[in-house]
Amino acid sequence: MMEILSTGGLTTVQDAGRRGFRRYGVGISGPLDALAAQVGNLMVGNAPDAAFLEVVIFPLRVQFKQTTRIAVTGSDAQMEVDGQRCPPWWSVVVQPGQIVTLRAPQSGGVAYVCVAGGIDVPVVLGSRCTDLKAGFGGLDGRTLRKGDSLSLLPSRAVNSTRRFGVFPPCAGIPLPEMEAPLSDKTTLVRVLPAAQWESFSEPTREQFQTCDWQITPDSNRIGMRLSGDAQLKPEKAVELLSHGIVPGVVQIPPQGQPIVMQCDAQTAGGYPKMATVIAADMWRLAQAPIGSRLRFQCVNMQQALDANDEVQAYLARVKRAVDFLFQDV
C-alpha cells in the first residue's frame, strides 16, 4: 500500500497503454515517455504491463506502508527518501512509514515512480492506465489527490536490498546528428513526412524545419501546442475526411501553428498532417518542458528505423544490467 500525501496536480496511474480499442474511439493513453516508464519497470523487476505513477507537476509526496522496491525515472527529478536524496534514474528499497518526495526537475519534464509488483487498480478495457479525457481507468479515471491509497500487486521475488541506478537515455542513446546548431533549451526531434507534406510549399517546409517552436502552456497529454514565427499554411486549403492518427503526428490547424499529438490524443482527426515524430524521439519530445523550444528535422524511413534500433539496444543493455543485479537473490 502507498498513500499520496501531496501532489502538484497532474499525477496519474498509467501502464504501457490501452491498445486494441481504437475502433470504439478509445485512445491508448499510457505514459508520455514510454521509454522512461519501461526502464522504471525493469528496475523494480516488473513485467512491461505493470502500472506506475506518472508525475507531470511537482512536487509529489508518497508514504509507503509496506517494504517494496521503487525506482524513479524520466526527467532528472530526484527522489528523497525520508529527506535523503537519491540520484535520478535510481532504484531503492523503501520501508513501511518512509516518505518519498519528488521535487521539480532541473531539466526535463515528466517523471515516473515504478513500484515492485505494480499498482493494483482495476483493469478496464484491458489496461490499468487512466484515460483522463474519457474519465475511466486508473483510480476512478482521475488524477490522484491527497489521501488516495493505492494497493500494490505481489512482486516477482526481488529480495535484493541493492541501491542502483542506470544511465538515462540522454547518456545511453546517441544524439541525433544536427544539421544546424541549436540554441540552449531547444530539443531536436526527428520527423517523417506525413500525407499532406507535399501540400505545403518548399519554403514552408523549410520554415517548419528551421523555426524554433516554443511549447505553449496550452499543451497537455492530448497535444503539445507550439508557437513560432512561421505560419504553416498549405498552398490550397485542405479539408480532409477524418482518419486515424497516432501520438507523434504533427497536425497543422488553419491558423498555421503546429500541434504534436500526445498519448491522450483522439484516435481520429482531420487537420492536415505535415509530419510524424519518429518513435525513437518520442521520449525527447516528452521531456521537453513547457516554455522550451523544439526544432524539427526530417529523416527518411531507414533513418527512423535505425534510430529505433538504437533505442532498443539501450533498453537491452539496461535489461541485461538489471537482470545481472537481480540474478543472485
Added chain:
Amino acid sequence: MKVPLVSPLSVSALGTDALLFDCPPPMSLALQERILMVADELSHQPGVEEAVPGMNNLMLVFDSTQVDSAQLQAVVNQAWLHPKQAQRAAREFELPVVYGGEYGVDLEHVAAHNGISTQEVIELHSAATYTVFFLGAHPGFAYLGGLHEKLHTPRRAQPRLKVQAGCVSIGGAQTGVQAQTLPSGWNVIGFTDRRFFDPTSASPALLSPGDVVRFRAVGALS
C-alpha cells in the same frame, strides 16, 4: 486483363509504425463497407496491433520490428481488391436534438457560411438518414455519413478547448455527437442527452459502424 472494380488505395506513413490508406473521393457508403471488411480481415494479420477504419480510409498500426511495411501494403491491396464478405446487422437510432442556443453556438455560423437560414439548417440536418461510418476521435464518438451538401462547413480555425458531451456538430462533410466533454474543432449546432459510451459494458459503445441514425428536432429535452 482483370479490371479492378474499385480504384487502388493511396498510402502514406504515420511514422514507422502506422500506415494510412485512403480511397479516392467522392466518399461513399459502398466504399466504407469495403473498408470495414478490409479492417476486419487485416485486424487478424500477425504483427498488426489494430486496423482502424476512418471516413473512407483505413489506418493500420503495427510493430515495425516484426512486420515489413511494404509486405503489409501488399496484403492490404490484395484484401481491398478481393474483400471477404462479413455480416453486419445495422440497427436504427433516433436521437432527440435541441438545435441552437447555449449548446448550439455555431448554428448561425453554419447557416451564414452556407447562405441559408438557421431553420433550413435544422430541417436539412434532421431530415437526413445517417450511417455510422466509424467510431473514433474519442470513446463512443460516431462519424456519420449522409450530411446534406448545403450543410458542409469547414472545421473552426482554432479548436475550442471544451465542447460539452451531447453536442451535435458538423466538421466539413461529416456530422456527429460529442460523446465526452472535450476539445473539438467542429461547429456545434445542437444538443442531445443520450449516453454513447460505457467502459464497463461488454460492448462499450452505443453505436457501431453500419448503424443508422436520425435526428429529431425537439423544443426541449425531457
